[in-house]
Amino acid sequence: MERATGERRQNLTERIYQQLKQSIFDFELLPGDRFSENEIAEQMQASRTPVREALTRLQREGFVAVSFRSGWQVRPFDFEQYEQLYDVRIVLEMAAVKRLCEMQPGPDLEELKQVWLVAPAERLDDGPRVCALDERFHQKLVEATGNAEMARIHHDLTERLRIVRRIDFTQRPRIEATYIEHGKILRTVLERRADEAQLLLKSHIEESKAEVRKITLHMIFEARQHQNKLNTSQRPEATGEQQKA
The missing domain is CATH 1.20.120.530 (GntR ligand-binding domain-like)
Structure with missing residues (x-):
């Protein structure tokens, strides 16, 4: 039973690792972007343990870095x-x-x-x-x-x-x-x-x-521009709601 549980967690960790790595490769997560383990766990519908294990693996490979105060960050391109x-x-x-x-x-x-x-x-x-x-x-x-x-x-x-x-x-x-x-x-x-x-x-x-x-x-420039446009398009709605309130 314990072995089966361990294998399931290992498979989940691998899935999260592969998805995060692909997001970095596809510039969905951009160099310099910050995020928390809780945010990733919620997106992946998983607990923090396999998320932390996946992030630690990406950290060893040089894709992400961790800070005690500010959580995880996609490492800028060096x-x-x-x-x-x-x-x-x-x-x-x-x-x-x-x-x-x-x-x-x-x-x-x-x-x-x-x-x-x-x-x-x-x-x-x-x-x-x-x-x-x-x-x-x-x-x-x-x-x-x-x-x-x-x-x-x-x-x-x-x-x-x-x-x-x-x-x-x-x-x-x-x-x-x-x-x-x-x-x-x-x-x-x-x-x-x-x-x-x-x-x-x-x-x-x-x-x-x-x-x-x-x-x-x-590609980084284009991805950043797209991200900024998405953020900008969401602001008028928020501003309008605040004014109505």
Whole structure:
């Protein structure tokens, strides 16, 4: 009985965690927004315990922060930190493609070939799905080296960058560019042209980093404007009621 209760609470915590994370990703909860555990518990129709557990998990991942006096807050975007993470990612992946080009026998990259070396008509245009495939592309390049520690560090970087990387796939031109650039990188790795593969990979990640910053700032601005309009539209009603009273 106790085990079943524990499993139910764990499932509830996971559901709340996923919903809050998605709200942050979708800019429904904006950077800097403050809220209490009671507010989330009421929205989720849950007790404070699973809410606190979900928020603690998001805190460990760097999405929210807590203050004794003012409750919880969505952490503001720290672009300097994200750029540092991107720089580490570039170093890891450049080392990975160099190793892949030197491996004997060559690495098994058939999985990537079937996804990225396809005719334009066969390319996907669903942003979230292409984002997941993009993550897999970069993870596979690192995993294929056989270095488990490198793969573990890269996985951690991927998790921490996901909130901004996914924004790159909200724009159709960026999806098309990803297919083209991944195809070039993959071909040079398969042809064992290490220097060119490293150069293409570095350029690809740096371009994504620049685009993500630009798109993120624009999306935050639009979401904030929408939020302000909603708040403004509610004020006249409140003012009118007060005047009648």
